[in-house]
Amino acid sequence: xxxxxxxxxxxxxxxxxxxxxxxxxxxxxxxxxxxxxxxxxxxxxxxxxxxxxxxxxxxxxxxxxxxxxxxxxxxxxxxxxxxxxxxxxxxxxxxxxxxxxxxxxxxxxxxxxxxxxxxxxxxxxxxxxxxxxxxxxxxxxxxxxxxxxxxxxxxxxxxxxxxxxxxxxxxxxxxxxxxxxxxxxxxxxxxxxxxxxxxxxxxxxxxxxxxxxxxxxxxxxxxxxxxxxxxxxxxxxxxxxxxxxxxxxxxxxxxxxxxxxxxxxxxxxxxxxxxxxxxxxxxxxxxxxxxxxxxxxxxx
Numbered sequence: 001x002x003x004x005x006x007x008x009x010x011x012x013x014x015x016x017x018x019x020x021x022x023x024x025x026x027x028x029x030x031x032x033x034x035x036x037x038x039x040x041x042x043x044x045x046x047x048x049x050x051x052x053x054x055x056x057x058x059x060x061x062x063x064x065x066x067x068x069x070x071x072x073x074x075x076x077x078x079x080x081x082x083x084x085x086x087x088x089x090x091x092x093x094x095x096x097x098x099x100x101x102x103x104x105x106x107x108x109x110x111x112x113x114x115x116x117x118x119x120x121x122x123x124x125x126x127x128x129x130x131x132x133x134x135x136x137x138x139x140x141x142x143x144x145x146x147x148x149x150x151x152x153x154x155x156x157x158x159x160x161x162x163x164x165x166x167x168x169x170x171x172x173x174x175x176x177x178x179x180x181x182x183x184x185x186x187x188x189x190x191x192x193x194x195x196x197x198x199x200x201x202x203x204x205x206x207x208x209x210x211x212x213x214x215x216x217x218x219x220x221x222x223x224x225x226x227x228x229x230x231x232x233x234x235x236x237x238x239x240x241x242x243x244x245x246x247x248x249x250x251x252x253x254x255x256x257x258x259x260x261x262x263x264x265x266x267x268x269x270x271x272x273x274x275x276x277x278x279x280x281x282x283x284x285x286x287x288x289x290x291x292x293x294x295x296x297x298x299x300x
Contacts (some may be wrong), residue, residue, distance in 0.1 A: 019250045028054050035064060047071055047102045058098045059173060067099060070172075073291050074103040074201070077280075078168065081199050081297060087111035088167040091159070091193060093186070094118055094174035098127045101136060104170070108135045112167075117159060141292050147177055147255040156185045161193045169193065169200040173293060176205055179256045180245045181247055184268060189273035193300040200274070206258035206294040207246065207283065208236055214285045225283035226292055233284050235259035264297070274298040 032055040039049055039297040048068045058069055081087060086109030092100045095116030104114050107244070117139045118124055124140040131138075169190050175183055190200050205211075214293040218230040235246035239254040244264030269276060278297035283289035 015215055017125070019124065024054070031064065034178075038048065040066075045072075047075060047105060050098070050102055050131060052097055052126075052130060056130075058123075059096045059099060070291070071103045072172070074100055075106065077201060077297075078103060078107055078170075081105055081278075082168060084167075085109075089165060090114045090168045090170065091161060091166045092116045093159075093169060093171040093190075093197065095138065096120075096123055096172075098131055100170050100172055101127070101131055104168075105133065105135075107168075115139065115166075118142050119152065123180075128206065130212070145177060145182075145255060146253040155231075156182065159189050159193060163192050166193045167195055167198050169198070169202075171200070171202040173203050175202055175260070176258055176293060178258060179239050179254060180242045180264065183245070184261070184271060187268045187274075188272055190298070191274050191300060193276075193294050196300055198300050199277075200300075201295060202298065202299040203282075203291070203293040203295050205233070205257065205282075205298065206279070207234065207259045207261045209262075210281060210285050211235075211259070214287070217286045219282060223284070224286050225288060230283075230286065233257075268280065271297075273300050275300075289293070 035051065035053060042049055048071055051064060051067050054062060057064070059071065061067060062215040079085065085107055088107045088109070089112055090104045090108070092114065092178045095101065095118050096234065098116060101114055101116055108114055113135045115137050116127055121140050121142070127138040138161060141157070141159065142152050143157055144150065144152045178186065180286060206291055215234065218234060220229065222228050223292065224226065228241050231248065232248060233280055235248055237247050237249055239258055244261045244267060246259050246261070248257055252256055275298065276296060277299045280291065280295040281289045282292050282294040283285060284292055
């Protein structure tokens, strides 16, 4: 067997094993080597030591650098928002493969804990194996989502967390995949679980006045501050006849990308004890921002 034939067999095996494109195979191999090499040279940034390999980096960003960047952004926000920097209980809704677990770790102290919850079972299994910190726990919550878990039960179930228990809730790109009824149900869950004075950091495509202004700048080109097409982020179709929740034309199911108007955010707030206390504009609006999506901070 020639070297070329051996190479083709190896490529075929990796494509089937990891369900990736052939162009990504070289990246997969280089990534594994690079991460091992890079982690041995960490000096002042302990939080990124557990960034997983390419195959397990999910959630709209796979670059090692972008994962590290996101960890840094949210660790900074968490540090600024928490009054007590230790013994915090954190619930990470839609934890995926643990990106924000690394951002939250410094604020747990000896008495705190991080709880990651996700609707995809394989994500939870990976996290349980990958993150050995005893302060970390991960919960599989088998509910339905038309994009991520279309075959799971369609009943909305409360999170298995007791009332008034959590100091901080994080939800990175979760409400961007929820229709209006689901968004309201789980926003009420955020309200139930947070302690009085607790905060929630939730990302949205927030369709406010700045979004409307950005429509004049959109053309068929990559964004000024991101590498996706500007036209991709035009939310022009109603989600299930909602007047506040919209999705772009390109989606196969609305839950691929959902934006919420100001009236929708107000509707969520009116049914809870939460207040909107801070907005960090996302750079998807073609203006500078600290992150791609809008980050909204709520307090109970």
